[in-house]
Amino acid sequence: MANLKSLALVIALAAGSASAEDIPPIIAPPKPDVAADVPPCQPRSLISMTIRNVTPGLQAVDPRAQPKQLWRKGGRFLRSLEQPVVSAAIQDPKAPMARQALVIISEPDVWVIDQASREGRHTLDKGPVLEVRAPILQPGAAPQEFMSLEYGCEAEFVTVRAPMAQKTIRWGGVDAGIHTYTVGADSLAILMNDRTGEPLMITHVREGRPVYIVRYDAYLQGLPDQPDLFRPPADIKITTAEKAR
Numbered sequence: 001m002a003n004l005k006s007l008a009l010v011i012a013l014a015a016g017s018a019s020a021e022d023i024p025p026i027i028a029p030p031k032p033d034v035a036a037d038v039p040p041c042q043p044r045s046l047i048s049m050t051i052r053n054v055t056p057g058l059q060a061v062d063p064r065a066q067p068k069q070l071w072r073k074g075g076r077f078l079r080s081l082e083q084p085v086v087s088a089a090i091q092d093p094k095a096p097m098a099r100q101a102l103v104i105i106s107e108p109d110v111w112v113i114d115q116a117s118r119e120g121r122h123t124l125d126k127g128p129v130l131e132v133r134a135p136i137l138q139p140g141a142a143p144q145e146f147m148s149l150e151y152g153c154e155a156e157f158v159t160v161r162a163p164m165a166q167k168t169i170r171w172g173g174v175d176a177g178i179h180t181y182t183v184g185a186d187s188l189a190i191l192m193n194d195r196t197g198e199p200l201m202i203t204h205v206r207e208g209r210p211v212y213i214v215r216y217d218a219y220l221q222g223l224p225d226q227p228d229l230f231r232p233p234a235d236i237k238i239t240t241a242e243k244a245r
Contacts, residue, residue, distance in 0.1 A: 038160045040131065041153035042075040046223040049151065054201075054215045067217060070134070072152035076107035077230045078132045084116060105132050106230040113236055120232060123241040137204055137212060143183040146204070149190075154199040158190055165194060176200050186211075197221070 048071050058065045066083040084100040100115035107130040113120030134151045149157045158179045165177025171191065179190045191201040198219040204212040232238060 036160050038148035038153075038157050040075060041072075041134070041148075041150040041156070043072055043152045043221075044074075045221065046071065046073045046225060046229075047152045048218070048220045048223055049216055050218040051151070052215050052217055053213070055213045056210055070151050071226075071229050072132070072134065073225070073230075075131045076105075078105040078134060079103070079229050081115075104230055104232055107132060111232045111236075111238065113232060118235060119237045120239070121241065122232075122238050136202060136214060141211070142204055143186050145181075145183045146186070146188060149188065149202070154190065154202070155192070155197040158192055162188070162190060165192075171200055 048069070050067050050069050052067045053064050063083070063085045066085075068083070069079075069081045071077075071079040080101075080103040082101045084098055086098045098116040102111075102113040102115050102120075104111040104113070108125040108127065110123045110125055111120050112123075135147045136149050136151055136154075137146050139147060145161075149161075162179035162181040165179050167178045168175050169178065169191075170176070171193075174193050174195070176191050177194045179192060181188045181190075185207045187205045189203040189205065190199060191203075192199055198221070199216050201213065201215045203210055
């Protein structure tokens with residue numbers, strides 16, 4: 001009970017829509033005897049999102065706090081683009097050490113590219129399962145039950161694990177539901193636009209303390225296909241893993 005209320009407070013106060021006194025006790029939904037499995041994440045249409053790590057204690061200038069773009073479709077395709085980063089250790093003022101990570105997955109092909117240097121490396125996923133996985137929480141840092149919460153399939157996780165919103169708040173001009181799911185001392189609070197199925201913020205809490213919070217600055221579903229998103233740009237110098245050895 002205490003964990004659920006702490007989760008609601010983290011999101012509601014972050015939204016600036018409530019104070020601690022405004023939030024009544026929250027009753028957890030009944031847990032089924034056997035929870036259904038969350039299906040593998042395979043978005044039917046192209047999804048684009050911009051996410052940002054807003055975990056308390058993370059400085060705004062930290063590279064981990066910068067916005068990151070993701071695109072995903074089906075079980076085989078993913079594209080991830082981070083913001084440019086300039087190293088603090090600049091050896092030559094005329095040539096600052098910058099990098100911008102771009103990862104493209106079109107199973108079994110994987111490209112890891114530096115947009116700044118226009119160079120990249122290609123590897124092949126040897127399987128045996130050729131599927132993209134994009135868990136929101138780091139493996140090993142949260143219960144295994146949380147690993148099926150993936151970018152692009154947040155609504156599917158909520159439908160199975162936390163279908164009942166414990167509270168509704170106003171967030172960015174929309175009514176958003178706070179959905180909670182707890183395993184032991186770890187809890188998730190997933191803020192959703194329940195009308196559109198779009199995630200707005202996800203909070204991982206352990207023993208009442210926030211461990212990781214990700215905010216969605218944009219989330220677009222049902223986009224038309226863009227096959228070029230999942231192929232490396234033509235002007236990138238690609239080195240294969242075999243040649244790099």
